[in-house]
Amino acid sequence: MIHIGVLALQGAVREHVKALQAEDTNVIVVKRPEQLDEIDGLVLPGGESTTMRRLIDKYNFLEPLRQFAEAGKPVFGTCAGLILMARDIDGADSGHLGLIDMTVERNAFGRQRESFETKLAVEDVAEDVEAVFIRAPLIIDVGEDVRVLATYGNDIVAARQGLFLTCSFHPELTADNRLHQYFAGMVREVSKTALQA
């Protein structure tokens, strides 16, 4: 069985754990950097990105997370997780983990009263994915190696670069498990290849 971790510094951890367990994976709640050695893939959950970054620094997670990604392990970030994965953040000096060649805008829709839910076509996944946007960020620019998986109007809300998957909405808040299924598939494929090699 594959082992998928959920970074548990703050945010909607429980929901991701539940969604991943439904995909027949062994889920590990990651609170310390050494736990990254036990997992084949990692989810960066939604929450407050400022808070998460502070705790990432405090517990020396930044380098281990970068090394985990560099080692060719899949990472999936939702909402705040998307912000952590971006190379550039609009209005900030630098990104956090810089895993995906994209620029994001935080709180792009405005305040909480502007938060909403809708259905979206997500490439490789489905035509009608349930998408809950909460004080969500948007991807305002992507590099050429980044594949856009979903747009909301003219804005990019889901993307993939190699083994890094991200979306600005919260699949973990719905019963629609298809993005988690897609990610578990990515992790499975990598683990299989690793085994063969």
Place this chain on the structure above:
Amino acid sequence: MLSKMYFIFVYHGQEEWFVADTGTDRVKRGMAEMQKGGVIMDVVNAEQAKIAEEAGAVAVMALERVPADIRAAGGVARMADPTILEEVMEAVSIPVMAKARIGHIAEARVLEALGADYIDESEVLTPADEVYHIDKSEYTVPFVCGARNIGEALRRVGEGASMIRTKGEPGTGNIVEAVRHMRMMNSQVQKVVHMSKDELMTEAKEHGAPYEQLLAVQEHGRLPVVNFAAGGIATPADAALMMQLGSDGVFVGSGIFKSDDPKTYARAIVEATTHYDDYALIGKLSKGLGSAMKGQEISSLQPEERMQDRGW
């Protein structure tokens, strides 16, 4: 309140239709889910809000006075001056909450219009209505409400609250009431979870709780919304205690900015909340923090000074 918006976007020359729903339960409760494992701090100006954000708070509560000062000042405590809310919203990118009086529909609407991300229908302020709470399902903005037991929590959820917190006894720096309320809710939830369905209606009657909400508790094995601890949390160890008791996160009111060194104090409380079961760490965090806020014995309060008895 659920409202539908229709959008037509033209993308690469192609028309696309989107239907977006704002103010749904998923959107409102989901917002609270994102705050889990975090600390929400009371602040009275932009400067304090920045200290809170810098320390890793997941949200701030913009107030005119922290609960300890509300107690000291006496008189009628109302919604804060909107200038404070605006100043705080301008200063930080984390969500900003604000308090409205229990039953004060107009204050709540004003806060929603000003753009508050969450409204606390709070017993810390003087109630505007001694019988009815606000019908929170009618609002696009989510609400958090205080509760002492499962009945009170589920009545608020029934009215549309998207988040619950213990009432505790605000502004006292004394954790005992928050512990009482959290333990009470936990044991009542456990009882409901282990009941057979045919016992639930009688349980609903005894607690004065909506039957449907009790069904939801049984189905999920917990309250249907996020449950934070609030009311009397003064130290990192207090925060860790409440997390240990099963809180999803903590509100710290007077504790931080009534301490000697708010910056260090705020950080210590955030870390103790994340790593609530790492006692060596909490020990380290608690070293040399300076004085916590001065606490108050609950039995020294006159009945009319007990904020937790406001609301029903």
